[in-house]
Amino acid sequence: MDLTPLSTYEDHWDERKGEGHNFSGSYxxxxxRSEILANATTNEAGTSAQADGRQSFEYDSRPWLARALIGKEFSANxxxxxxxxxFDQVVPLLTIGHQSNSSGEKWTRQVYHDALNFPLFLVKRDGSASIPQIYFQVKLDKTYASRGAAAALGIAVQVAKALVNPPLVMTRLTTESAKNEARAxxxxxxxxxxxxxxxxxxxDRDLRLWRPAKAxxxxxxxxxxxxxxxxxxxxPIRVGKWRITFEEPRPSIFSDWRVCTDGVVMRCKPTLEKAKAAVVAEVSAGEILNYRLIxxxxxxxxxxxxxxxxxxYTTSLVAISRGRGDDQKSALSSFCNNIINEITRLELSAFDAQAVLWAIYKGSPDSIPELKQADGCVRALGDFAHKA
Incomplete structure (x- = not known):
């Protein structure tokens, strides 16, 4: 029995071919992405053509007398x-509205084809952010009172976007504002x-069982x-499909190198370690220090x-400048560990915390002595310990 004739759900998360192990500790x-049946496509001759079998959802007006006597609205979302x-995101993918009353006829049809402009988020190693909950809903409404639901939703989306300047990456500082947009x-x-x-x-789908679209x-x-x-x-007639998936894992917010098994994809490395090495080789202190969190x-x-x-921060710098010998090394180690803890507390990765520590050192040459003299700092620098 088809309990949801207006929508169908397909699971393409093949558990036998999961390639999501690199998500752990990555972003x-x-x-x-949409697969709308009636979208224009390019045929062999290079001209635009509509998909075969399409049906038009016409703009059918009602007679003026019917509109004058009874106001009517049809809306779908x-x-x-x-x-x-x-990370919490609500995306209206399709909104349809038809108002018919004494004021006239009004149609609203909004289709979100490809939605890609979302912030990065960290898939934590402890597993607390590795299982996305994905939720779809269809709502149809036919009333005899013109409320303008479809148009009002369009306004609500614009207001929510205007009030929340979307961050580049989800951190502890941006969580609440992002959730407010989703709630609205x-x-x-x-x-x-x-x-x-x-x-x-x-x-609920485990990211460890994710696999790239190219496979x-x-x-x-x-x-x-x-x-x-x-x-x-x-x-009901099929309108189209939308595929919900996730971008290939990337080790850092400071560079767009990703881990991809398909060697044709740009800015991709076959392993996480090689992607990290590419990040270490190309990032600069200025780019890291000026990265905008909010x-x-x-x-x-x-x-x-x-x-x-x-x-x-200032207290640590004072202790470093006044310290001598072992006292300075101890102050340096404490300073390095504080930076690592502060960045990971923001819900950024340990790898990016190492990048920030290196950038602080390189960007403040007069106030911070050589980090390699403190064993705690060498350990904290990790992959960036040998970067010039």
């Missing part, structure tokens, strides 16, 4: 939500599309079906300004 981001660790959109969808049909699909299908796929008639929900907050917008605002 990734959400990727949503198809959305996806993904929650993993501190989820609330708007629930309130505006609440009177008729709701279909939902939930799934075959990946992620989860959901299909949305649309009634051909606004007054009759029988025999786009909307100038006081703590960069790595350098954030660390400089920590109470222990």
């Amino acid at each position: 990734t981001r959400l990727v949503i 198809f959305s996806a939500a993904v929650r993993v660790g501190s 959109l989820d609330f708007a969808i629930s309130q505006l599309f609440s009177n008729s049909i709701t279909e939902e699909h939930w799934t 075959g299908s990946s992620g989860v796929v959901v299909q949305f079906n649309m009634p051909a008639n606004e007054d009759d929900y029988k025999d 786009p909307s907050s100038p006081e703590t917008s960069s790595i350098e300004s954030y660390l400089g605002s920590r109470p222990w």
